[in-house]
Amino acid sequence: MLQYAAIAMLMLGLYGLLTQRNIIKIIVSINILEIGLNLFIVSVGYVEGGIAPILTSDFNNNGLVFVDPLPSALVLTAIVIGVGTTALGLALAKNIYQKYGTFEIDEMGEE
């Protein structure tokens, strides 16, 4: 279920990117796309009934399986990269606002 939700969110982010003409909305859409992507990545490593990939004192006794730790590690990287691009996008948005006085792309006129 969560995997389908992740794909649906990816698609919603894409839909936002296609339809929105407001700079802040575009960055919001990109964030939604990234959250969906991150959820999808983690879902790829999920094992039904698995436990979080951290060794604890009773690991060897109960025979449970770990979920795949590699997607989690990749998502950590992806989240931080996402913050970097979002911060940059917002800084650019601020610059654009200073230049044109609006966030709406259609109101900015010819570049």
Add this chain to the structure above:
Amino acid sequence: MDLINIVEIIVSVLMLILAFLAINSKSLVKSVMFLSALSMLAVVGFVLMKAPDVAVTEAVIGSGLVTSLFIFTLLSARKVGNK
């Protein structure tokens, strides 16, 4: 169908609704708030999928800092607009 599955379904549906609202809401501040809430629900999703590291990171960075950056941008824009 046990409890976990039900929680999963609720979280998924709520996330989709929030994502749709975040994209389609008229007010920018509301849109950002929906994004923040969505991010918080994604944290639940990460916990359900047994990725606590990602959950902690997403909670602090995704729904905390990114939201504040959005709000600061909107704040400064309003300031310039009022002048």
Add this chain to the structure above:
Amino acid sequence: MSAILLIAVPLLAAFISILFKKYAHYILVFVSFASVFALEYMDLGTITVGGFNAPFGIVLILDDYSLIALYIVNTLFFLVAILNCNEFKKVGSIMLVALAGLNGLLLTGDLFNLFVFLEVAGIAAYLITTTNKKPLATFNYLIQGTVGSSLYLLGLILLYAMFGTLNMADMASSIASSGYGAGVTAFPFLLMFIGFGVEAKLLPFNSWTKGILANSNRLTGPMIASVYAAAIGFVFGRLLTNVFVIEDTFLIIVTIILIFSVVAGEAMAYASTKVREILLYSSVAQAALVVVVFMSGFTGWAVYLIIGNAAAKLVLFLITNTATKQLGNDDVETFKGLFVNNKIIGLSFTAVTLSVIGLPMFLGFVTKMNILENMFVSGDYIWPAIILITSVVEGIYFIRLLLNLWYKENDLPEVKFEFVLKYVVVIIALLIMVFGVYTEPVQESADDLVAYSYIEGGNL
């Protein structure tokens, strides 16, 4: 020396340079020169990072292919850096990160690491383009680049879910040995192709290009159209030859995209009346052509196509942007008669342009001729036909441009080119001519060059 220094040293310099902002551009010139120089002493082979072997840890691969790529990209980067170091002091630290990112892209043998370096180089590129002072165009570039790399990441994750590895060579061998048909991998590969297509300026995904390059300055024009284009071309080549399985549906979709890119790129260049737009649409078409040649399997000639194109675009964008800055705009009308008083610059510009069209006596001719010949031999007739037709179109608009730039009676535009720029431009033009006439070394090395071959587990 270990090739990892090519990434570590620029990074170290970047981290240190933020404390000495005033000297960042000197550090940049020094480090980029040192990287070109140090390439001579690099040991070929696989470099494991952290001591963990191939499918598990991250490996860097330095073979003949990546060595050539590193030489080209680092040299071009050094030229761009030294020509602009005084004008754009603010981006010194960012350029250092860009250098590390580009070297990482060319060296890495791991698909996720490639994504990380794509982002490093990409974000540095967005920031370099802020010197255009067109925030909206940069924003567009940022959004499209981010979507592109997200699609790449999605494709990569699908592959990981199926085959359980991230290493390029290991991925290729597990796909080959898994026994699944090409249908299984078509979708992830298509996502990765589109993701890279955004960076490589392939057509439906390249609407950022116009905003960036048509407003470029002396730093961003050569940087994006030459250095980044070359680096992305080389990385794309590695993926196409080593990882992607190009069959069935995937092949059809990709072919349609590429035909569209080549034809539409040349057509738009033909219709443009601004010098920079002509150049940028021509480079869109060239980028697609590079992908075509890689897909046909002629790695060596694709490499020469990238080299010729990157060198040419460096010269063309340097000259055009210097002139634009002094003349105020880049309409062909304004540029009329530019070369009457700048004969040396004019001759280099002409030589380079003729090489891009593919006229005899220049490197471009040797490359195009051999590509066509190889394609005919392997029984492909569609692509040679398209390449020939587009070459004619290219010839028409470039020669029209050249005639405009050379002939005018009075009211000649006044443009001054500084000494260093003249030097660089003339040397590149001469090199293109020398290798166009004396073709033996090119022929030999192109036939030998294949991107790396595997031994078990992703090591060389």
Add this chain to the structure above:
Amino acid sequence: MKNFLAFIAVLVLGYMIVVSLDNNEAFPAYGEADVSSRVSQAFIDRTVTEDPGDIIFGQATNLESGPANIVTAIVADYRSFDTLGEVTVLFVSSLGVALLLGGKKQKRLELNFHPNFMLRVGSRALFGIILMTGVYIAIHGHLTPGGGFPGGAMIASSMLLLYLADDEFRAKIKGFKMLESFAGTAYVLIGLTGLLLGGYFLENLLDNGVIGDLFSAGIIPIVYVLIGLKVGSEISGIIDNFLTEEGV
């Protein structure tokens, strides 16, 4: 109308993705991932270089990678090079934000309310607690969920609190720059030390100790604390840039 068309197009695309993944014989269904056929099994068993046998928490010593948290083992040891790359991404975007929003300015963005005495004192107290939590999370990254990134972000949140609670407050940007530069340089230098002494960039040279101890896992806690400092100072710098504007 245009929006509706886009919605339909995206819906069809999503449906196609779901169907193609469902019909894909190689793609594991949700919850049925086969970890043992992936490279991550070697990370869980620590069998990349040698086979250590059974790993018992609190007893196994000198594993090839010491953290009890396997995600940390991947992020900061097996794939540490990626992490260096992502720290660089954050570094360059903080540089970029400073380039875009910096300039001849330096006046605080005015907030609409003026904090009173209680708020100011209370926020100072909270600042300390959040800061300590951030540092704790960064230091214990190899044992518990968390690590350098959330830790660093928490440090930055504590700075954010100070910024919000006091509209006169400005942190010392120069100090952040020094910290950022120091942490980044130290990370690369640790890597280069590994290259010089062990032959591999970013090799874990220190003793891995007993799995589960605070002082274990060799260079990983050091690297994670450096990452925490770097992320913290970078995000604080970004926040500062967003909260100042060209003043009078």
